[in-house]
Amino acid sequence: MMRTHTCGELRAAHAGTTVTLCGWVQNRRDHGGLTFVDLRDRHGVTQFVVEPDAPQAARDEAAKVRLEWVVRITGVVRARPTESRNKDRATGEVEIVVTAFEVLNAAEPVPVALAAGERSGEDQELKYRYLVFRRPEMREALLRRARMNHVVRDHMVTRGFTEVETPSLLRSTPEGARDYLVPSRVHPGSFYALLQSPQLLKQLLMIGGMDRYWQIVRCFRDEDLRADRQPEFTQLDVEMSFCDESDVQDVAETLVHRLLKEIAGVDVPRPFPHVTFSDAMERFGSDKPDLRFGLEVRDVSEIVRESPFVVFHDVVAAGGVVRAIAVPAKHAFTRKDLDSLRTVVADRGAKGVAWCRIAEPDWTGPAAKHLSPAMRAALVQATGAETGGTLLFVAGTREIAIPATGDLRLHLGSHFGLRDPKSFAPVWVDQFPLLEWDADGKRWNACHHPFTAPLAEDVALLASDPGKVRARAYDLAMNGLELLGGSIRIHQPEIQASMFRLLGISDEEAQARFGWFVEALRYGAPPHGGFAAGMDRLAAVLAGLTSIRDVIAFPKTAAATDLMTGAPSTVDGKQLAELGIRLV
């Protein structure tokens, strides 16, 4: 046995016992006669003291060690004198009087900063990821994620779901994201695609009568990266039979509630609120609204329609909208702040932000002079603007003004410090449209995916007015992020066929690409639905982090490379020849 205890468990009650601990030297303080060594492992940090009467060999070794050396130390636990206890450390009430000191491995100076709260350059941290694991924040992130997975497993098993593993090597499908392709050696010229999502596989499990399925599964998509997007990411995938929206949402909501309570330590009230997609867009300018704060958006097009202000007048006359946010008096703006708002909405194509102050006795600011007394009264009524507050306006087409005000609202929330990472506001968004018009491709696209069922009362509209059809789809948003999304699926082959036709996929094409799945719908497919949750984003948001890299052990760079191993890399001509591949 190499050690009797870990570096996190010794307390005053252990006083008098002889212990042996192993770990990394976190710090060494040499006072000449006395030397202190802080020893760290993943459980904590324990202080050792090498006293003048320690064996000479132990004193020599202790004098030799440097940061991050790996050592094994034996000694006697002693309660520290009251005045030298360390309250910041769980083991701070004891120290270990060293009797033996063995160096297991020396270490060169490490190329990343390891102390709590410190960061090195991101490239450095990716290259030397294994060293970053020694830092408390990263260690906590991995431990927290493991606890999260444990809660998920417990929840799904308790709820009667069966864990089924599905393949990663699949047939490429044309819809969706770009595939990662894997060449077949046995069939030169043919390729597998790495799994983008087990969507159809889990529907087949339902058709097979598995009733309730779940899996934590790695998915792959060859698209450009973001702070919250990696080429491979982890989903919690869930599907259940003979259910409606409320059954699925209950499973997801109770799980998220448990995770918030057991991982983030926050007891969020249930049931979570619901908002329809159209309300979410109207009130928050987003289909994943951040409900931690107000500052809701209001459409004031009708109020300012007759304003002499050309920006308002012309936009409304051309069928566009004017949208407003009333900022309460307690949130002060400098003139510079107001000017900088233009760049916030410019990303969405909006021209700028008009504003006025609800001052006494008269409104001030550039927009004020264009607003008649009647308009002002109506604006106050519509937006809840208060005296001393500020009204912000964004004008443009619906496609521009709605997301622009959504961005503006989030910017204001951040600017005024209203987006507390330690508070959580989950909200269901439902009644998404089934389809959206792709103006470039001149065709309909599935908002969720092509297997999402339309709302029963809207099915008749599929032929007449597809854009009006609502989907039996639902997202759970929290703090401005999409945590999970799901739907009730199409289980009737005729509806699935008409869905493909609407999406511009011919019967022949559908047969060629999805025939294996569509055929399954003919052999007794039960009504079913489910959801998929992004575990990386969930882990990040529960920890109050914005980058999922911080909760992934070995993440890739924004260019999808692995700085540690150097992937992707070229391969031997021999390997390519075996696969029948020649580089161009």
Add this chain to the structure above:
RNA sequence: GGGGACGUAGCUCAAUUGGUUAGAGCACCGGACUGUCGAUCCGGAGGUUGCGGGUUCGACCCCCGUCGUCCUCGCCA
């Protein structure tokens, strides 16, 4: 593919308008020190300023190219 920020010692950063020998903290090396916990004190070593080219009497600084990291738009059913 587009836009933006950044790249200086092992690590984190500084360096005035383009001007003397590119500095500091930590780490590392040597020394002192019996209660520290970011120990302290004395001394030392450590630099192709990412790389290549250009402008200039003179470039960490300006220009061009290139490589890398991050953010973002497009993209992500």
